[in-house]
Amino acid sequence: MSEGYATETTLVNAESNVYDRGLDAAIGLSVLTFALGMVTLVDAVPLSASGAALGESLGLILAVVVGGVGIVGVSSWANVTPVESQRVRGIALGLVVSTLGLTVLAYAVPVTLATLLGLTLVVEAVAVAVAGVASRVETVDTSPNTSAGLLAGVVFGALGLTLGAAIGGSLVGFDSPAWVAVALGAGLVLSALTVLPREDVGSTIPAALVVGTLGLTIATAVVGVGWQWNPQSLSGGFTGGAVIPIFVLVGAILSSWSAAKCRAGFGARGREFGAFLVINLNVFLMVAVMATIVVFVTVKGVGYALHGFTIGALSALVLLAPLLVVVVNAARTPAGTDDWHTGARQLFRLLPLAAVGSVAAVLLSVLVTGDRLAYPFTYSVQVNRAQQSLDTAIAVTPEPTVGSLLLVAPALLLSVYFFRTYGSLRNVGSRVGWAETIRQTLPLAVAGTVALTGLFLLVGPRPLGLPLGGTLGVAVVVLAAVAAVVLAALPLAGVLAGEGTLADRAQDRATLFTLGVFGSLALLTSALFLQATATVTPSVGPVNVVPGVALAGAVAASAATALVAYAKRQSGETLQRRLLGEEIALGLTGVAGFLTLLGLHVAVTKVSFTVLGVSVANAGTLSWPMTMQTYIPLGTEPGGILPAVVGTVWLVTGATLFAVPLGVGAAVFLTEYAEQGRFTALVEIATNALWSTPSIVFGLFGAAFLIPRLGGDESLLAGMLVLGFMLLPLVLITSREAVKSVPDEYRDASAALGVSQWETIKSVVLPAAMPGVITGVILGVGRIAGETAPLILVLGSTLNATESAQVLDGFRFTAQPPFVANDALLSASASLPTQVWAVIAAGVSGSPSMGWASAFVLLLVVLTFYAVGITARTYFRRKLTHE
Amino acid sequence: MSNALNDSETKQTTEGTDTQPTSTTTAGETEERVREAWTDYDFAGDPKLSVEDLNVWYGDDHALKDVSMAIPENSVTALIGPSGCGKSTYLRCLNRMNDRIKAARIDGSVELDGTEIYDPNANLVELRKRIGMVFQSPNPFPKSIRENISYGPRKHGDIEKGLLARLFGRDDTAEEDELVERSLKQAALWDEVNDRLDDNALGLSGGQQQRLCIARCLAVDPEVILMDEPASALDPIATSKIEDLVEELSEEYTVVIVTHNMQQAARISDQTAVFLTGGELVEYDDTDKIFENPESQRVEDYITGKFG
């Protein structure tokens, strides 16, 4: 803080006195109480905890608080995120001090958490009251209004009414009407106390009274942990376990509001600060409630869901690569200067990077030391009616092997990503004559190889008994591979040879980058497929040619990329830097592309590829029994719920494929073509009604109407259709809004160019409406993915299925209409929600922990769909605004 | 002027009087025949567009009344008048954009090179290809600059790109590049955007966006360009760029431009048509004549700023 300000002008009052510091501490204490209230509400720490157990829990909270405040403090001290506000500093300090105090108390005094919380509330009440009085007798400088206001009066009146009713009821009993008098009296007194006196008294004393009463009730165990109240008029009852946390939460909110008003000296500033705190606490409450649901399921399910999960460290590292790109991008995004502090933003952007880095380091250490990293997990199963305890481990193994699919998926993703990041390089760099020649011959070479592949595909590798595959095939593959190696080396050679600085050379030879990378990739890809159809795998010694070339290509591309990256660092010119960035992206495209080919080769030929002890193989680097295995009846191995996962994925896919085109089509028709009037209004009402229709009704419709028409049995197709019907209205509603919100200017502009309405819709309106449409699909998929009731009626919901629905393999072509048939679609299937329902609620079979694990997997599946949706939406949004 | 004319009044005066137009005529004397004389603009050659007795109603609102006007080729025709007098309505009639407004009813005749465009068998696509339009506020598509330019030709099948086209041996990438460059150069935008043709058009400034819209319109190779206050949303520098552009375009194209800025009309147009409240075309002549020596008192009042 600059001390100068305070002396020069009263505009900034930086000095804080005892009153201020005390109130800061009180606010800190209230915030802590609030947090503890939430902790006890979700039963994370029992209210009856005391002594060392309580001390430990509070110690953990202390660690969190000290860690959080500490890191902010340190970065503030280091001027990364300077926190200038006295109030923020004070509250942070208050938070630390009060947590420390409570922890010490918990160890020192043998009281329960409930009593401790009650006492805390009393302390807060006293603090607030003292502050109010101090302000009223003007020992401190404040600027209160004449009254705390009607709204506060009403709130405190209502609180008084409730408290009075409770107290009166328990004193005189609810039988005598006297309790009504007590309740009304308390309400009136409190609201009068709030409204009539000056603001400083009006917003402290009533709050202190309420908070103090709540605190005393808890502290004196009038409402204790074991307390119960079952009013005759209600079938339910209240328990201390639920009432105490609520008392604590209410008390904490009230006292923080009141203390905040005092701290800011009442008046407009006081209201502002008070409202600010209350709103924030509310938001935390909401977020916490939402997070609790997810965390709860995760905590209960994650252990079982991951039993026996094994992954090779190298595979894990490969999988981490796309994540690394994401977090690097996040960290590199320039932190703006506007709404929040640059330093803090940078900090948050670096955190994920640090996290990924540390995971990578752990995986590397597993690889290097060769020690398995395992987290043991014990669970019990029913075997032959006897409970049997088993244990497996969630493990990271040090095998230096990458699964081919685990390599292909991220590598392909990355190569596409890098390809997209590189801009329009086609106009950059001087053209080299011979490079132009290569560019022209390349397509011919690739086309020739592809043609040969087609030939082998048609007539087989040994047409008319001629060993064409073994001779011509091998020759072409080898030739293509050699050419690919040369091409892959072009960028590297281009950068290394020639005149000028490294950067100049790299920029000059940009053509070689495009040509080398894409030429080599194209040739090698065609060779890969030729090799598969010719059923040959040419090799030099022990090394297969095609993957060998791919590896060499990857190495060459990474070398070129590294060189260019170095050159870019050295370069002083901004334009050159930008252009070199594109070449780096090209180089990385090459690296990822070659690695994709390497993985593909292994996946296609099923022969693993080993070099220097590291191998790319088809199996054995990832095992996740819960989602990769089916149920094993009577087995001691628990098996998994693969059929249910597959079922849910198909259900959602099918429903989406059914509902999205229909919904979007209808939305386009209603918005663009139909005359706005009674008909469209009617459709709108009908859609809204359909959206609010209970899911079980959809299920009944499916069972009574669809199933008789779909072969008479419960089936996957019926499930898809029913879920599709449920999805339809939401897609229709959101798509309509999205299409409507596309500005008419676009339509006018297109019409003025003589473009027809349908073309306009296709190329202008729909792309602009896409993000909105996808939002609707995301919301709808979230609803249908977890839908249980209709599936129980129409899906056949096999429990603990031992076979997953083979939808893709199930398609058969038939001679008579409808020409295609799919038995898998017409038979019953498993699904995650019904699995969860059956195992947990109906207790059909399997252990409850398996049910929780299924719920967790369901959550993962839904989140995955969600992530896909969000990605798609971001993509379309970006296309509309950046690109 | 307080008493704007309505139909019946006009007809009555037509019956009664037969005065010659003078510069001191009052509103009461403004009558059909006089107005016909005032709006009868003589020029050499055939008109590019000729409008006869055009009436437009929006529901019961008679927005355009008996407008007749012949527009010469390769020139700039300015339409001026107070707001709400029907300039935009008139302009939209010329390429039948009013067909898109459900409430609008149009009566009368518009001929393009002697062909009736309100013929029931008229080909709207062809018509709008030949008569392009630039709107009041810049409205580029949320696509890249390149795609904005090639949008029209692509939709008309003049440029084919992409996988399917390539499979059929037709890839017009080079033609597209050429078209984009030519259109952008014509719209005086090439130098500013040639290094970011694949960036989104919404990232351009307002003035650049408007020139992009002009380039987009030019890309379909029109004969007439209709512009509805193309510079009203722009700053002075961007406005003057658009004005220069319009003057250049008039060498090859017939430009009809609505503006509420009289200096602008005076600067860039060859002839000016003045519409006044009620949807009537009051006077149409050489721009110099209109601004220096208008026949109608109301026009003079409007031009000198006395018109309420």
Ligand SMILES: Nc1ncnc2c1ncn2[C@@H]1O[C@H](COP(=O)(O)OP(=O)(O)O)[C@@H](O)[C@H]1O
């Ligand atoms: N789409 C429409 N629907 C109904 N009335 C319209 C519409 N467009 C214009 N009008 C009416 O027609 C008259 C002329 O409008 P317009 O041609 O936009 O005037 P200007 O362009 O000269 O300001 C105005 O009275 C306006 O209210």
Ligand SMILES: [Mg+2]
């Ligand atoms: Mg207008």
